[in-house]
Amino acid sequence: MLYYQRGRVVNLNNKTIVLIAFYNTKALGVRYLENALLSAGYDVRVVFFKAYNSLKPKYPTELELKLLYDFIKDAKPLFIGSSVMVSAYQEVVRKLNADIRKLAPMVWGGVYATLFPEKCLEFSDYVIRAEGEETVIELAAALSAGTSPNDIKNLAYKDGDGKVIINPIRPMLTDLDKFGIPRIGEGEKYYIDNDTIVKTDPQISAFSYEMSASRGCPFHCTYCCSVNIMRVNKGGGTYVRFRSVDNVIEELKQAKRKMKKLVVVHFWDEIFSDDPAWVDEFVKRYKAEINLPFEIWCHPLKTDPDTIRKLRKAGLYKAVMGIQSGSTAIRKDAFHRPESNDDILKSSRVLADCRVPQVIYDLMVRHEFETPETMRETYELTQKIARPFELQMHGLDYLPGSDIIPIAIERGLITEEEVNRRMEAPMSEQFEKHWTADKRALSGREEINFWYDLTYITQFEGLYKKAAQLAEKGYSPEARAKLDKLVKNGQRRFKARYWKNKAAIILKGYPA
Ligand code: B12
């Protein structure tokens, strides 16, 4: 039986749903939605549209767009679900959306859709905000039965007059195990890239398995959207939640069973658990049943020595910690990060004492808040950090919806027009902003660049003392010339280290 829904013919009782992940072949959110819809009896087809490459994201070719269009045309889905996590690839999503939206109702979800439902409704028929599992089942049931979805919680849509209606948010999931474990290499999964469509799960041939043992983060950094997602869910229960260890281990066992090349596990938890009881159970079972090197994200205020020691014994080989700036003013007033320089140094000592083989500190530098003084403070902090360590130096992204935007506007550092322009900017520019930031914008600001380069050098054994000698005398054209040589040397070491680490992963060289 057919009926008309928003100008399209919809087949009642249609059980086929297409979910699309953009530039993300892991797509945890989509895999959880797949499970939820399968558990409710739908036939789900997942399309991974192009690989993730944040350094050089590739634009889709006309053929790839056509492959997606033809795939959806053949599937005749009840609706198309697009996972719109980030603003960065909006340009691509909007382009392909224009054609495929003619084929079936379009539903957008993910972090970007959660924060900008009005904007997303210009391109979609429905937006599902916040966690999607329960809502997507209810929406599918309503569309397939031909009943009104208008009262479904978390849903946003336009009414008959074109007015945007944003429904209240339901409580967050309390039981993260409820929808099972993300499926690898099972079900209807398709991968579009390099001008082909292949029925495969790209995850299956990867060296690393990426997963999350929790949802939510207890911190409120202004450059991150976590706090904004927390606000959307306000009143809906505890934001930071953990899966059971049993459920996590079950997922990892599946990965070990199915991924023949698997050598390493990445936990994408915003901050890996430091709950003593959870960690105790986790390390015991992980060591006994998984026993693979693993990587985590951690925080200076959540680096308990006992926890790190236990994780290290269970296989922790890489810890990435955001410190962002050595300037207390930037960290506290602009970024709303509560830790002191002393906390950072203490936590670095913990990681070094526990002999975590690879420790990486994330810095967000050379942005509009930066002055020569704040960049110098970052240099001074990194000189004191316990060695060995690596630095990952980013710019500041002004992620749409994040709290840093009004702060920067209020201080006159950026205009609203510029923020809006960046949000709509081509994908290549948005990704570049993330990594290389304001190199060119700051090209006249030699001193910032001087302290930036000295900071970069602090991560290299054998070079950091030379950086200290240059720093002592401060900036001068002569010091700059010497520093240029040091930077070239550092870049060579950086490349060598990169390949050594990569080879170590492939050859299982990391001590587990
Ligand atoms: C892990 C992670 C990554 C990982 C892996 C992603 C993955 N496995 O899917 C990696 C490192 C690859 C990554 C890359 C990037 N990320 Co990221 N990432 C995250 C993080 C920390 C967790 C995402 C996650 O897996 N959550 C768990 C799953 C279960 O939740 P979920 O994805 O949100 O999905 C749920 C709902 O959103 C919804 N939903 C999702 N999709 C859909 C689709 C439909 C149809 C429906 C109905 C519902 C729905 O239902 C899902 C289940 O409840 C988030 C922060 C966060 N709290 O979300 C940032 C985050 C999403 N990333 C962010 C950014 C900026 C990026 C990059 C652009 C960074 C860069 N420059 O390279 C890239 C872009 C990658 C891409 N192609 O999307 C920003 C986006 C902010 C914004 N306003 O744009 C966030 C919010 C972090 C931040 N700094 O604020 N990321």
Ligand code: SF4
């Ligand atoms: S600690 Fe990390 S995930 Fe948490 S709010 Fe800060 S940047 Fe976001």
